[in-house]
Amino acid sequence: MSCRYTFGGDEHIFVEVDEAMSLEAFFTSLSMTNAVREAKIKGVTEICPANASFQIKFNPDEIHPDDMLAELKRLEATADTAEAKLDTRIIEIPVYYQDPWTHETLMRFRERHQDPNASDIEYAARINGYDSVQDFIKAHSGAPWFVSMVGFVSGLPFLYQMVDRPRQIQVPKYLRPRTDTPKLTVGYGGSFSCIYSVRGAGGYQMFGITPMPIFDPEQKVSYLKDFMVFFKPGDIVKWKPISREEYDADVAAVEAGTFMPRMAEVTFSLDDFNADIDGTNAKLMEALNAG
Amino acid sequence: MPVNVISAGIATTIQDLGRPGYYHLGIPLGGAMDRLALRAANMLVGNDEGAAALEAVFVGPELEFTEDAIVAVTGAELPPKLDGQIQPTWTGFEVKAGQTLSFDFLKNGARAYIAISGGIDTPPALGSRSTYAIGALGGVEGRGIQPGDALPLGAQPAGASAGKSVPDEMRRMPGKPAELRVLPGLYWHRITEAAQKGFFEDTWKVANEADRMGYRFQGGRVLEFVDREPPFGAGADPSNITDACYPYGSVQVPSGTEPIVLHRDAVSGGGYFMIGTVISADMDLIGQLQPHTPTRFIKVDMDTALAARKERAEALDAIRQALA
Numbered sequence: 001m002s003c004r005y006t007f008g009g010d011e012h013i014f015v016e017v018d019e020a021m022s023l024e025a026f027f028t029s030l031s032m033t034n035a036v037r038e039a040k041i042k043g044v045t046e047i048c049p050a051n052a053s054f055q056i057k058f059n060p061d062e063i064h065p066d067d068m069l070a071e072l073k074r075l076e077a078t079a080d081t082a083e084a085k086l087d088t089r090i091i092e093i094p095v096y097y098q099d100p101w102t103h104e105t106l107m108r109f110r111e112r113h114q115d116p117n118a119s120d121i122e123y124a125a126r127i128n129g130y131d132s133v134q135d136f137i138k139a140h141s142g143a144p145w146f147v148s149m150v151g152f153v154s155g156l157p158f159l160y161q162m163v164d165r166p167r168q169i170q171v172p173k174y175l176r177p178r179t180d181t182p183k184l185t186v187g188y189g190g191s192f193s194c195i196y197s198v199r200g201a202g203g204y205q206m207f208g209i210t211p212m213p214i215f216d217p218e219q220k221v222s223y224l225k226d227f228m229v230f231f232k233p234g235d236i237v238k239w240k241p242i243s244r245e246e247y248d249a250d251v252a253a254v255e256a257g258t259f260m261p262r263m264a265e266v267t268f269s270l271d272d273f274n275a276d277i278d279g280t281n282a283k284l285m286e287a288l289n290a291g
Numbered sequence: 292m293p294v295n296v297i298s299a300g301i302a303t304t305i306q307d308l309g310r311p312g313y314y315h316l317g318i319p320l321g322g323a324m325d326r327l328a329l330r331a332a333n334m335l336v337g338n339d340e341g342a343a344a345l346e347a348v349f350v351g352p353e354l355e356f357t358e359d360a361i362v363a364v365t366g367a368e369l370p371p372k373l374d375g376q377i378q379p380t381w382t383g384f385e386v387k388a389g390q391t392l393s394f395d396f397l398k399n400g401a402r403a404y405i406a407i408s409g410g411i412d413t414p415p416a417l418g419s420r421s422t423y424a425i426g427a428l429g430g431v432e433g434r435g436i437q438p439g440d441a442l443p444l445g446a447q448p449a450g451a452s453a454g455k456s457v458p459d460e461m462r463r464m465p466g467k468p469a470e471l472r473v474l475p476g477l478y479w480h481r482i483t484e485a486a487q488k489g490f491f492e493d494t495w496k497v498a499n500e501a502d503r504m505g506y507r508f509q510g511g512r513v514l515e516f517v518d519r520e521p522p523f524g525a526g527a528d529p530s531n532i533t534d535a536c537y538p539y540g541s542v543q544v545p546s547g548t549e550p551i552v553l554h555r556d557a558v559s560g561g562g563y564f565m566i567g568t569v570i571s572a573d574m575d576l577i578g579q580l581q582p583h584t585p586t587r588f589i590k591v592d593m594d595t596a597l598a599a600r601k602e603r604a605e606a607l608d609a610i611r612q613a614l615a
Contacts, residue, residue: 008538009568010596021524055536151317151559
């Protein structure tokens with residue numbers, strides 16, 4: 001994989017690891033951004049890893065853009081040889097699929113959708129070849145997901161499904177973006193799931209909602225007291241389908257300050273994963289269920 | 292002793308020089324859209340250049356003072372009125388406790404900066420008082436100002452005096468048409484040579500969707516794409532990319548139709564290709580563009596971008612020296 005380097009004006013370098021999404025491209029992006037951080041290059045102000053690319057913001061008064069470019073190319077050589085291994089955590093995120101709030105919202109924006117006569121999840125199930133929405137939910141929540149990017153707004157995670165490519169769910173974004181999306185909507189666009197951290201505009205299909213806040217500027221939520229953003233790139237997520245009753249109970253627990261997401265520390269190796277996807281995922285699930 | 296907000300204008304927010312370091316989490320730099328105007332306003336009232344001030348869009352607020360202070364209004368030509376008496380812009384003037392500051396109609400530009408000696412002393416969030424409403428950070432409880440708010444001020448700076456003024460020729464406003472210099476790059480190769488040429492030939496107009504997150508432009512030709520097989524994860528539309536980071540100032544063109552230039556409250560990433568980036572020297576200008584302003588994009592190279600950046604730094608230094 002050879003990176004493509006391009007300047008974003010006089011203050012950014014944008015590095016495309018690959019045009020297409022893959023876990024290999026994500027790991028290269030992650031290891032290169034880690035290398036940039038460790039190299040403590042003068043003038044660097046922001047280091048932003050993305051799905052299959054990354055971006056460095058720098059102060060050109062401190063380092064000439066050409067010198068910054070040379071530093072990054074030098075690091076690419078090192079990153080190529082780095083082992084694609086990650087100490088991370090797996091987190092269970094409860095999802096109330098087909099909830100009334102995203103349903104109300106999707107009905108308001110039907111004219112912007114590919115299939116005005118179906119709900120978003122019915123459409124996604126159909127075009128991915130599932131006989132029923134229940135089967136689709138089983139597929140969406142069956143295997144774990146990689147947080148391959150955090151961004152857009154306020155700690156929103158992009159998640160990439162940890163299955164082989166033929167099994168990967170793909171759904172186009174809305175024809176035109178909505179002006180509204182409920183907070184904590186579990187969405188889908190292209191080959192990515194996401195969780196909308198705050199209410200606002202959005203173009204991803206809406207499948208459900210999680211009771212678990214992932215961004216809290218006031219830092220009152222028990223597990224967000226140390227930092228207001230929950231996710232970081234490299235986190236692994238397992239969706240857990242829940243009922244309305246479980247959803248209500250979780251919301252009450254969040255408000256009472258007693259909700260703690262289930263999670264466990266794990267080590268992920270891309271080579272092991274590629275050698276045995278289902279076996280690696282099973283081990284991740286064992287760790288989660290023991291945690 | 293606070294400054295009481297009687298009316299808030301349209302979208303008046305507290306802004307400073309922003310909160311660097313959190314863009315990788317989708318929390319943008321934020322801060323004044325017109326940095327030079329904010330710095331000048333603060334200099335005129337004796338504050339640190341990066342003190343928090345008010346950024347008023349199109350319409351000014353009405354403010355009641357409960358202590359003596361010095362005030363300066365820079366950026367857009369939005370004439371301040373003290374108890375109804377017009378005051379000069381880009382000039383520090385005294386306000387006494389009990390007096391009311393209001394504003395006349397906007398004459399030019401889009402965003403005025405209202406600095407008050409002592410600076411606005413609301414609680415910082417992630418190191419900045421800048422209002423980022425989408426993330427409910429900074430400002431007054433994470434939002435813009437509202438009637439009934441009492442804005443706390445910091446300690447009055449020692450030796451501050453009214454009457455200083457930024458010379459006319461040092462005030463910067465967009466020309467007509469406005470010209471924004473763009474360094475091509477990012478996904479520039481995704482459009483045809485004819486489209487690359489056409490983008491810089493056409494005169495665009497600022498659309499109504501123009502805010503702190505980004506400015507949309509209309510009226511130029513639709514960009515024609517180079518054919519491709521959609522890469523896995525990108526999406527079927529030719530303007531889609533595998534979701535990636537967006538530089539500040541980057542010019543994305545969803546479906547090739549209406550360019551959007553991301554500004555201080557940029558979304559940090561997404562799935563639209565970008566054809567280049569407005570250079571850092573011209574970012575301030577965007578904050579002063581009104582809807583419908585005719586705008587040309589000017590193609591430049593990196594040397595020009597760096598020379599323009601140097602020129603802006605020198606212009607700021609000249610203001611510092613003029614007010615010293």
